[in-house]
Amino acid sequence: MLEAKTEIIAVGSELLLGQIVNSNAQFLSKQLAEIGINVYYHTVVGDNAERLKQAIKTAQERANIIIFTGGLGPTKDDLTKETIADVLGKKLVTNEEALANIQDFFDKTKRVMSENNKKQAIVLEDAEVLKNETGMAPGMGVEVDGRFYILLPGPPSEMKPMFTNYGQQFLIDKLGIQDKIISRVLRYFGIGESKLETDIEDIIDAQTNPTIAPLASNDEVTLRLTAKHTDEAEAMKLLDEMEEKINARVGEYCYGYEQTTIMGELKKLLHEKNLTIAAAESLTGGLFSEQLTAIEGASQIFKGSIICYTNEVKEQLLKVSSGTLENEGAVSAACATEMADNIREITGSDIGISFTGVAGPDSLERHPVGTVFIGISMTDRETEVHEINWAGSRNAVRTRTVKFGCHYVMQMLK
Amino acid sequence: MLEAKTEIIAVGSELLLGQIVNSNAQFLSKQLAEIGINVYYHTVVGDNAERLKQAIKTAQERANIIIFTGGLGPTKDDLTKETIADVLGKKLVTNEEALANIQDFFDKTKRVMSENNKKQAIVLEDAEVLKNETGMAPGMGVEVDGRFYILLPGPPSEMKPMFTNYGQQFLIDKLGIQDKIISRVLRYFGIGESKLETDIEDIIDAQTNPTIAPLASNDEVTLRLTAKHTDEAEAMKLLDEMEEKINARVGEYCYGYEQTTIMGELKKLLHEKNLTIAAAESLTGGLFSEQLTAIEGASQIFKGSIICYTNEVKEQLLKVSSGTLENEGAVSAACATEMADNIREITGSDIGISFTGVAGPDSLERHPVGTVFIGISMTDRETEVHEINWAGSRNAVRTRTVKFGCHYVMQMLK
Structure with a gap:
């Protein structure tokens, strides 16, 4: 296989x-x-034929795969394919399928196609045309003198599906890539990055295939496992085995896969168990409820x-006792308990969750910023209160508070 | 003045x-x-001395200002200044002030400085040192053979203040830039981009100084005015005059400047008038309240x-009459009115705002997705209901609904 040196222009x-x-x-x-192709350079150049030409020549000296994004549209500014044709000594020809696709695009939106739009159907001769399923300008892939050129549109909504569906396959075919590369992301909550890495240090150190890439962000840690195999089922099996090995140690913190969220997993669990939830929100100001309802279902x-x-409002609407507010304060375990119990009863829900604390910037009732109480009330169970202090x-x-709230509810339900 | 051709590596x-x-x-x-300096190329190169060296040579052929970001840290991977020193034939010397700053950094965090951190205090000889106020590695600015080289750290939290506070001034001084360039962003809501542009078409067509750049996003339109003058006060006057000219036509839609939001402006207005607000949220699920409380104050x-x-919950907690819910439905002007009136009374607030409608994906009570009623209740005024239908x-x-809610409240208060 060719040793790939890619430049993205x-x-x-x-x-x-x-x-x-x-x-x-x-x-x-x-x-x-993800398919094992090295990228050595990114270049950005303006809509200027002369500078683009020079950039292409520079790329030819240092790369054997050159991927272009942008400049395939209908206006005068769009000069990518014309300039590449010029540098490569290639003709430009109209692609009938692409033209029909553009015509179709105008028909669907009931507009008349202006003449300059036809320009978008023009492609490099001998190029493999990459279909644009979300726009008009087609992409291209072509091999010239042992180098591969891929032309993609600029808008990400067109470029991404085109590359994923067609561009990547063009490279896999042309470079003769045999291996399937499959990734899986495992998501962890309630465990710090360093603790997680220490717990599985020997597994990380011994990694070969699958590889293991830890990443921490927003109070969560993810492990990205990537397996390589000529047979997809075998690659999947490698991932399964590694996941099992890792989660034999830290599985209690693993809450889901890929792009899921803790709120998403909580919703799934509530649906499964056919339970309803209601919230009494002080410092979070509606964030829990907003996130819960942001996605359908x-x-x-x-x-x-x-x-x-x-x-x-705590006293009159939520019926927190004045004694609690006077003696313990609003930022207290007692208040969190009453808030959780009362919202459950008032709304007739199975679960009541409460959030009270100091979001800042000022301290409150002599509690420092970051003091938070989360209460969780369920039928026939003692109400739980978690006190947390964070910077x-x-x-x-606010964001951490809501995440931990979801986490505690899930722990109680499991 | 030198005609600037900048490459950012x-x-x-x-x-x-x-x-x-x-x-x-x-x-x-x-x-x-913003200071009138042309950028011709962006380049990205990896932590590889040989490829970085080639990238510098390429940049020297096509640019006279070369700005580097990244690779100034303490590890083996960080090789930007060493490679530049090599290409330029410059020595590297320890900068005592930078070294003291690094030592200070460790003292403050009560950690012991490891030897490799001293590497960060090494700078190119003859370079102007750019202070790092948010990290350890200093930046540099140096002129060699008529080209200007600026070295900045990679983390945006260090790079941005360093460039804004020192790097930009280095260029202004070295290039002898006389003009002050000042921008002002005007924000519009409740008017579409094409209507706004048509209303001020002749002003846009005649623009010279200030320039006018319209931009539409998230239901808002902004106009960025940019004025140039050797005297800052004169540039400001040009902006004032242009703003007045534009807003003589479309001023009723202009709600604020720069990075403000409609929610931010509503909060300002409520503070000024010493009024309280409460919300009854159905389809918005807490989004209005969450945004209202997301920022302090x-x-x-x-x-x-x-x-x-x-x-x-509408009936029992919010006291919407069962008759309204049965006869008119929850998605109705009558329900929005009761919701707004009742939340105002229940919480004892000056203003009650309500949101009811169909967020989707399914239709509700035979109303299509996007049907929304916003109710606004104020003391001694008739309750207003706005029906909106959008795709x-x-x-x-949900997001549009909250924005329009803020907009309507502000209109009633003005």
């Missing part, structure tokens, strides 16, 4: 003006890494919440 | 693996555009809310 003056970030290069780099598990930002911004405190 | 293998996006290049491009204007996701995802419907 993004064409567009809007990148050089800082109006947008080059997220296309990041996406492509990630996708290429909340109406069977959620009736409503009370946001009680003042003691007045961080107002936003971080 | 980001050094770091994590960029080529797609683990992070090159947001540094975007930030620097924007900052450079809500406790004087906000007592609490009821999230009433089911008719049961979009669940998330888009």
Whole structure:
């Protein structure tokens, strides 16, 4: 197999003006890494034929795979394929299928196609046309003098599906890549990154296939397992075995796979057990309820919440006793307990969860910023209260509080 | 003045693996555009001395300002300054001030400085040292053979303040930039982009100084005015005059400046008028209250809310009459009115706002997705209800609903 040296060239003056970030290069780099193709350079150049030409020549000296994004549209500024054709000494020809696709696009939106749109159906001769399923301009893949050139549109909504569905396969075929590479992300909560890495240190040190990549962010740790095998089923088996080995040690903290969230897993669990939840939110100001209802499928598990930002609302609407508020304060285990119990009863839900504490920037009732009480009330069980103290911004405190709330409810239900 | 041709070189293998996006290049491009400096290329290269050396040589052929980010840290991978020193034939020397700063950093965090950290205090001879106020590794600016080289650290939290506070001034001084360039962003809500542009078309067409750049996103339109003048006060005057000219036509839709939000402006107005607000949230599920309390300073204007996701909660907790729910339905002007009136009374607030409607994905009570009623109740005024119908995802419907809610309250208060 050819030793891949890839350069990704993004064409567009809007990148050089800082109006947008080059997220296309990041996406492509990630996708290429997953099939074992090295990326050596990213380049950004403006909508300028002369500078683009020079950039292509520079890339030819140092790369054997050159991927372009942007400049395939219908306007005068779009000059990527014309410039590449010029450098490679290739003709441009109209692709009938692409033209029909563009015509179809206008028909569907009931607009008349202007003449300049036909320009988008023009492709490099001998190129493999990469279909644009979410837009008009087709992409291309072509081999010239032992180098591979791939042309992709600039808008990420068009570029991403085109590369995933067609561009990647073009490279796999042309480079004769045999291995299937499959990844799986395991998500952990309630365990710190260093503790997790220490617990499985010998497994990480001995990794070969699958590889193990830990990543910590937003109070969570993920492990990305990546297995390589010519047979997809075998690669999957390697992942299964590694997952089992790791989770024999730290499985109690593993809450899900891939892009799931703790809130998403809590919702799944509530649906499975056919339970409803309601919240009494003070410092979180509605964040728990908002996240619970942000994604569809909340109406069977959620009736409503009370946001009680003042003691007045805690007392009158949520029926927290004035004695508790006077003697213990709003930021107290006693208040969290009453809030959780009462919201459950008031709404007739199976579970009541409460959040009270100090989000900051000022301290409250002599508690420092970051003091939080989370109460969880369930039928026929003693109400649990978790006191937590953490550092961080107002936003971080609120977000962590909601995550830990979900985590504690799941622990009680399991 | 030298005609600036800038290349920004980001050094770091994590960029080529797609683990992070090159947001540094975007930030620097924007900052450079604001002082009138052209950026012609962005390059990303890995932590590899040979390839970095070649990238520097390529940049020397096509640029006269070369800005590096990344590779100034203490580890073996960090080789930016060593490689540049090599290409430029410059010595590396220890900078005592930088060394003291690093020592100070360790003292403050009560850790012992390991030997490799001293490497960070080494700088190119003859370079102007750019102070790192948020980290350890200092930056550098140096002129060699008519080209300007600027070295900045990779972490955005260090790079951004260093460039804004020192790097930009280095360029302004060295290039003899006389003009001050000042921007002002005007924010509009409740008017579409095309309507706004049509209303001020002749002003946009005649723009010279200030320039006018419209941008639409998330139901808002912004106009960025940028004025240039050797005298800052004169540049400011140009902005004032242009703002007045534009807002003589579309001022009723202009709600604020720069990075403000509609929620932020509503909060400001409530504080000014010393008023409190409470919400009854159905389809928005807590989003209004969450946004209201996300940023500090809500406790004087906000007592609490009821999230009433089911008719049961609307009836029992929010006291919406069963007649209204049976005859008109939960998605109705009548229900929105009662919700707004009742939440105001229950919480003893000056203003009650209600949100009821269909967020999707399924229709409700035979109303299509996107049907929304917003109710606003104030003391001594007739309760207003706004019916809106819009297309979009669940998330888009909820977000727009909250924005329009803020907008309507502000209109009533003005």
